[in-house]
Amino acid sequence: MPEIMGAGGALLDYDGDGDLDVYLIQGTMLDKSKKTAESRFPPPPDWKPGNRLFRNELVPGGPLRFTDVTDQAGVGFIGYGMGAATGDYDNDGDPDLFVTNFGPDVLFRNNGNGSFTDVTREAGVDDPRWSASAAFVDYDRDGDLDLFVTNYLDFTVRGNKECHDSAGERDYCTPAAYRPVPDRLFRNEGKGKFVDVTVAAGIGKAYGPGLGVTCSDFNGDGWIDIYVANDGAANLLWLNQGNGTFEESALLSGAAYSADGIARAGMGVTAADFDSDGDEDILVTNLAREGSTLYRNDGRGSFYDATMELGLHHLSFPFTGFGVEWLDYDNDGKVDLFAANGGVTIVESLRGTPYPFQQRNQLFRNEGSGKFRETTAEGGTAMELLEVSRGAAFGDIDNDGDVDILVTNNNGPVRLLRNERGSRGHWLQVRPEGVRSNRDGIGARISVLLEGQAALLRRAHTDGSYLTAQDLRVHFGLGNRASIDGVRVEWPDGFKETWDKVQVDRVVKLRQGTGRAEK
Numbered sequence: 082m083p084e085i086m087g088a089g090g091a092l093l094d095y096d097g098d099g100d101l102d103v104y105l106i107q108g109t110m111l112d113k114s115k116k117t118a119e120s121r122f123p124p125p126p127d128w129k130p131g132n133r134l135f136r137n138e139l140v141p142g143g144p145l146r147f148t149d150v151t152d153q154a155g156v157g158f159i160g161y162g163m164g165a166a167t168g169d170y171d172n173d174g175d176p177d178l179f180v181t182n183f184g185p186d187v188l189f190r191n192n193g194n195g196s197f198t199d200v201t202r203e204a205g206v207d208d209p210r211w212s213a214s215a216a217f218v219d220y221d222r223d224g225d226l227d228l229f230v231t232n233y234l235d236f237t238v239r240g241n242k243e244c245h246d247s248a249g250e251r252d253y254c255t256p257a258a259y260r261p262v263p264d265r266l267f268r269n270e271g272k273g274k275f276v277d278v279t280v281a282a283g284i285g286k287a288y289g290p291g292l293g294v295t296c297s298d299f300n301g302d303g304w305i306d307i308y309v310a311n312d313g314a315a316n317l318l319w320l321n322q323g324n325g326t327f328e329e330s331a332l333l334s335g336a337a338y339s340a341d342g343i344a345r346a347g348m349g350v351t352a353a354d355f356d357s358d359g360d361e362d363i364l365v366t367n368l369a370r371e372g373s374t375l376y377r378n379d380g381r382g383s384f385y386d387a388t389m390e391l392g393l394h395h396l397s398f399p400f401t402g403f404g405v406e407w408l409d410y411d412n413d414g415k416v417d418l419f420a421a422n423g424g425v426t427i428v429e430s431l432r433g434t435p436y437p438f439q440q441r442n443q444l445f446r447n448e449g450s451g452k453f454r455e456t457t458a459e460g461g462t463a464m465e466l467l468e469v470s471r472g473a474a475f476g477d478i479d480n481d482g483d484v485d486i487l488v489t490n491n492n493g494p495v496r497l498l499r500n501e502r503g504s505r506g507h508w509l510q511v512r513p514e515g516v517r518s519n520r521d522g523i524g525a526r527i528s529v530l531l532e533g534q535a536a537l538l539r540r541a542h543t544d545g546s547y548l549t550a551q552d553l554r555v556h557f558g559l560g561n562r563a564s565i566d567g568v569r570v571e572w573p574d575g576f577k578e579t580w581d582k583v584q585v586d587r588v589v590k591l592r593q594g595t596g597r598a599e600k
Contacts, residue, residue, distance in 0.1 A: 082236050083111065083161055083183040083211070085253050085425050085438070086292075089404070089472030089548025090489050091165040093176045095154070096195055099588075100139040101478045101552055103147065103487060104178065105495055106132050106162035111238050122436070122492055131159035132180065137478065145479060145499070156197050158187050164472065164548030168217025168226045170269055172520040179228065181212035181548070186230065190273070205275045210262050211236055216544035218296040219519045219573050220305050221268065221325055226519050228267040228275060229307055231291030234259040252426050256290040256312045256346075263288040264309060278325070287329045289314030293350035295545040296524070297361045299334075300382025303575050305524050308336070310347030310365045320382065336363060336376045340386035345371045346401075349473075349547035353407035354538040355416045355447060361540065362387075366402025366420055366547070373397040373405070373420065392452045393418075393445065400440050401425055404473025404547040408484045412506030412558030414537060415447040417456075421488050421547070423469035436492060439467040460498075468493050476552025482508040482586060484556055489549070507559035509568075509585045513541050516593040517574050521553055524573035529557045530566040559585055570596065 088106040095102050109130065110117060117124060134154045135147040151157040161183040167176045175191040186208050189197035201207050211233045217226040236259050244254035266284045267275040279285045289311030299306045304321035308331075311317065315338060318331035331337035339345050346368035352361040360380040366373050372394040376384035388394040397420065404421035411417065424438035431437035444460045445453040457464045472489040479485065483500040490496065509529060513522025523543065528536040537557050543550045559565065567581045570591055578596030583589055 082234065082253055082256075082259075083108075085491060086213075086233075087163045087471060087491065087548060088489060089164040090474055090487060090495070091167050091178065091550035092474045092476040092478065092487060092552050093167045093178070093550060095134070095176060095178075095191060096136065097175055100137040100480055101476050102137045103135040103497075104132065104156065104165055105135070105489065106165060106180065106472075106548070108161050109159055111161065131157040132162055133157065139479060141480070145497075150195070154196050155199075156189055160184055160187075163212060164214050165550050166215035166217055166228070167543045167550040167553075168523060169520045170217060170226045170228070171273060172225060174520060176521075176553070179206070179215055179217070181215050181230065183211045185209050186212050200273060204273055205277070206267050208232070208265060213292045214294045214544075214548055216294045216296050216307070217523060218305055218307065218544070219524055220266075220296075220307070220321055222304070222574050224515070224517055224519055224574065225269040225271060226521070226523060227269045229294060229296070230265045230267070231294050231309055232262040232264050232288075233290050233292060233312070235262050246427055248432075250427065250432075261288055261290040261311070261314065264291050281325070283326045283328065284319060287317055289317065292348045293365070293545070293547050295350050295352045295363070296542070297352045297540055298524075298526070299352075299361060299363075299378060301360065301380060305573065306382075308350060308352065308363055310350040311344070312346050312348060313344060315344050316347050316365065330382070334382055335384040335386075339371075339374050340389070345374055348401075348403045349405040349420070351406045351545045353416050353540070355407055357415075357535045357537065359535075359538060364405060364407070364418065366397070366405045369399055369401045369424065371398070373402055390451070392454070396445065396453070396455050397443070400443065403471045404488065404549060406473060406475045406546050406551065408475050409556065409558035410444070410484055410500060411446065411502050412483055412508050413560045414558050414562075415449050417447045418445040418453065419443070419473060419475075419486055420445075421470035421473040423471060423491060436469070438469045438491070440469070441465055441467055442470055442488065463496065463498050466496070468496075471547065472549040473546050474549040474551055475546070477510065477554065477556065480588070482510070484552075487549075507562055507585050509557045509559060509565065509583070510588040511541075511555040511557070511568060512553065512588060512590045513555070513570060513572075514590055514592045515572060517576065518572040518593055522570075522572065522593070523553075526571040527555050528569045529559070530569060530579075531562065532566050536569070554588060569599070
C-alpha cells in the first residue's frame with residue numbers, strides 16, 4: 082500500500098529571501114536488498130535519490146529558475162517518504178521542516194544559514210509507524226508551535242496481503258485489510274523539546290486510518306481545534322477544551338460521515354470561509370464513486386453535508402481526490418477550489434496499461450451564487466494532464482500576486498502550475514509575525530475590511546491539503562477594489578488589533594502589537 086499513497090512536498094522560504102522554495106518528498110525501494118534500477122518503473126538516469134530541496138532564484142519579472150541545494154542544506158533524507166509540515170517551532174525567525182515517512186519521521190531544524198540539522202531524537206518527535214499528514218499548531222496558546230501527526234495503518238512489508246479487484250486482477254488492498262494506528266500530539270516544551278501528550282490530551286481515545294489534517298477554531302470559542310480525514314472510517318473533529326484536552330465531536334457536530342451516514346475514504350482536507358459568513362467550512366476529498374464532501378459550518382461548530390446543493394458532488398464523483406485547497410485563483414474575492422486526483426485501484430478505462438491509475442486534476446470556480454462551476458478546461462493544457470496526482474501545495478511562487486500550485490505525482494514528475502490569471506485583479510498578501518503568539522502567527526484569523534461588504538476572512542496556516550505544507554503568507558483577492566478599509570488580526574492568544582492604512586497589490590508584514598488594539 083505505501084507504493085500508491087504518496088508523496089507530498091512543501092513550499093517554504095527556507096532562506097528568508099522573500100520567495101518560496103520547494104521541498105519534494107521521494108520514496109525508495111521497499112525491498113532493501115534491491116537496487117532502484119531493479120524496480121518495475123526505474124527512474125531516469127539523472128535521477129537523484131532522497132528528498133530534494135530546490136532554491137528559488139527568482140528575479141522580479143524574469144523567468145522562474147531553481148537550484149538543487151539539497152546537499153548544502155542537509156535535507157536529502159533517503160527513506161520511504163510521505164509528507165511534510167513546516168513551522169518555526171523554536172521561534173527563531175526561520176521555518177523548520179518535519180518529514181513523515183513509512184518508517185521513522187524526521188524533524189529538521191533550520192540553522193538560519195541555509196542549512197538544517199536533524200534534531201528528531203533530541204526533540205522527541207520520532208514515530209516508527211506509518212505517518213501521513215502533519216500540522217504545526219499552537220493548541221495551548223502558549224506562544225510556540227506544537228505538532229500533530231496523523232498515522233495511517235499497521236502495514237508492514239512482511240505482512241503485505243494479496244488483494245484483487247472484481248475482475249480477479251491483482252490490485253492494491255483497501256485500508257480495511259489492516260488495522261489503523263493512533264495519531265499523535267506533541268506539546269512543545271520550549272528549548273527544542275517536545276512531549277508526547279496524545280493520551281493526556283485525550284487524542285488517543287479515538288482513531289482511524291488518518292491521512293489529512295487541518296486545524297482551525299471551528300466553534301468560535303477562541304481555541305484551535307483539529308480535524309482529521311480518515312480513510313474508510315469516520316472523520317474526527319477534536320474540539321479544544323481550553324485546558325490542554327480535546328473532545329472528539331465529529332458525529333455530534335455532523336462532520337464524521339456524509340449525508341447518507343456512510344464513512345467515506347477521506348484523503349485530503351481543507352478549511353476556509355468559502356461563503357463569507359465568518360466561519361470556516363471543511364472539504365474532504367474521497368474515493369471515486371463517492372465524491373468529495375463539503376461540510377458547511379453554522380458558526381458554532383455544527384456542520385451539514387452541503388456537497389449536493391453546491392454542485393460539487395456529481396463533478397467530483399468520478400475521481401479519487403487527494404491534495405485539495407480553497408484558493409482565490411482568479412483574485413475576485415471568493416475562494417475557489419482545486420483538487421489533485423489519481424486512482425488507488427485500477428481505473429477501468431486504463432485496464433491493461435502498465436500503470437492504470439491516471440486521472441486529471443480539477444479546478445472549480447466559486448460563482449458566488451451558492452454554486453461551484455468546474456473550470457478545469459479553462460486552466461490550460463497543464464490542467465488536462467492524466468497523471469497519478471497526490472500532494473498539492475499552494476502559494477505565490479513568482480510573487481506576482483496570485484496563487485500558484487505545486488502538484489506531486491506518484492510514479493511521475495512534479496508539476497508547477499503557474500497562475501497567469503489571478504494577476505488581473507487587485508490583491509493583498511499578509512505575513513503575520515507573532516510576538517506573544519507563535520512567531521509565524523499560525524492560527525491567526527485575518528480579515529480584510531471592505532466598505533459596504535462583509536469582511537474577507539482567511540487563516541494563517543501551512544497545514545491542510547494532503548502530505549504538503551502551504552505558503553505561510555495569507556492571500557486575498559480583491560477584484561476591482563484598488564483600496565481597502567483596513568486589516569484586522571485576531572492572534573492565536575486572543576489579542577485583536579487593526580491596521581487602517583494598508584495598501585493593496587503587495588505583501589505586508591504585520592507584527593503583533595503594532596496595530597490599533599481592540600477590546
